Amino acid sequence: MLKKNALKTLLIASLATAASALSTPANAEGPFEGIYDYRSSFDMEPAGTVFSRTLYDGYSSLSLDLRGIGNSDDTELFNHKALLAGKGSPVQPDAIADRELFPDERVMFQEARFRLFDAYHAGAREFAPGLSATAQVSFDCWIEAVEDQVPSRADLCRDKFYEALSQAEAVSTKQIVSITISPPLRAINIPPEPAPAPVVMPEPEPEIEVIPQAVLDQYLTVPFEFDKTTFAAGGEGNLRKALNALNEYQSLDVHLIAHADRSGSAEYNQALSKRRADAVLTRLMQAGIDENRIKIVEAVGESQPLVPTEDGVRLQENRVVELDLRQEIEVPASRRTMDVEIPEVDADTPISTDN
Numbered sequence: 052m053l054k055k056n057a058l059k060t061l062l063i064a065s066l067a068t069a070a071s072a073l074s075t076p077a078n079a080e081g082p083f084e085g086i087y088d089y090r091s092s093f094d095m096e097p098a099g100t101v102f103s104r105t106l107y108d109g110y111s112s113l114s115l116d117l118r119g120i121g122n123s124d125d126t127e128l129f130n131h132k133a134l135l136a137g138k139g140s141p142v143q144p145d146a147i148a149d150r151e152l153f154p155d156e157r158v159m160f161q162e163a164r165f166r167l168f169d170a171y172h173a174g175a176r177e178f179a180p181g182l183s184a185t186a187q188v189s190f191d192c193w194i195e196a197v198e199d200q201v202p203s204r205a206d207l208c209r210d211k212f213y214e215a216l217s218q219a220e221a222v223s224t225k226q227i228v229s230i231t232i233s234p235p236l237r238a239i240n241i242p243p244e245p246a247p248a249p250v251v252m253p254e255p256e257p258e259i260e261v262i263p264q265a266v267l268d269q270y271l272t273v274p275f276e277f278d279k280t281t282f283a284a285g286g287e288g289n290l291r292k293a294l295n296a297l298n299e300y301q302s303l304d305v306h307l308i309a310h311a312d313r314s315g316s317a318e319y320n321q322a323l324s325k326r327r328a329d330a331v332l333t334r335l336m337q338a339g340i341d342e343n344r345i346k347i348v349e350a351v352g353e354s355q356p357l358v359p360t361e362d363g364v365r366l367q368e369n370r371v372v373e374l375d376l377r378q379e380i381e382v383p384a385s386r387r388t389m390d391v392e393i394p395e396v397d398a399d400t401p402i403s404t405d406n
Contacts, residue, residue: 193209
């Protein structure tokens with residue numbers, strides 16, 4: 052795994068430095084303890100929203116739990132996430148590509164991660180911040196335990212993830228019920244005086260950001276290598292064009308539609324397109340694009356090929372994720388077209404020309 056290999060390299064370098072200095076790290080409890088940073092987040096006072104503070108608590112506890120069983124690299128990873136959350140910075144759940152998983156496990160976690168982001172888009176982090184943060188930490192706990200092949204811990208974290216996520220989904224979709232209370236009965240049947248008509252202030256018309264048509268007309272796709280989630284030639288450049296436009300024009304939104312060619316089974320290609328969608332989604336969010344601007348993330352597999360082919364055909368043009376840049380503008384009420392009913396006029400009726 053890339054993350055673990057990188058941390059192992061860091062460990063070797065740190066050990067060499069420690070050996071040459073003949074000293075023990077500052078937070079050590081014994082020889083060479085503390086080379087991995089597992090507790091730098093413990094003494095900070097977390098800031099930010101309820102969601103961020105709950106993430107901080109969850110990742111700090113997870114880091115400490117994993118240290119107790121000797122998992123040093125993930126201990127440091129989750130301590131780093133706790134530090135970011137404690138500062139109120141955005142923290143994303145683990146990317147599927149960063150973990151060593153079997154194909155069926157990748158599909159399972161891909162579906163779970165999509166469901167978590169669907170709940171976020173529906174407002175779960177605002178309406179149920181504590182439950183949403185618990186679900187995210189439990190997702191990371193689950194995927195780490197599956198990668199390390201610890202079934203008992205994986206089952207506990209999975210159950211906690213789905214329990215918290217289901218509750219967050221229920222809270223965020225709950226409708227506000229308006230209750231009408233009847234006025235008290237009057238001793239004498241005297242109708243009440245009508246209430247004064249409310250004063251309706253005109254809605255201020257928002258300023259509409261002007262985006263050049265050439266930007267909106269761009270057709271951008273991120274091509275992928277055959278049977279992989281790594282970008283093919285031209286992918287980085289097209290993603291950079293989309294990021295430049297999204298950073299320059301804040302009223303731009305993006306829709307992601309992921310495809311696979313027709314080589315392989317339909318079920319496999321559906322799962323492959325989901326992984327490609329997640330790869331592009333992760334890159335956008337890592338670049339700082341607010342997830343509320345990513346309106347649609349759709350994986351269509353081989354069902355909607357951009358270039359129609361026979362089954363079994365490999366074609367680069369169909370191994371892509373489309374980046375559809377759109378500007379969605381709400382038209383103020385004062386500018387909306389009014390429906391006017393025009394009375395019918397008898398053809399024999401003369402038309403008056405009086406002013």
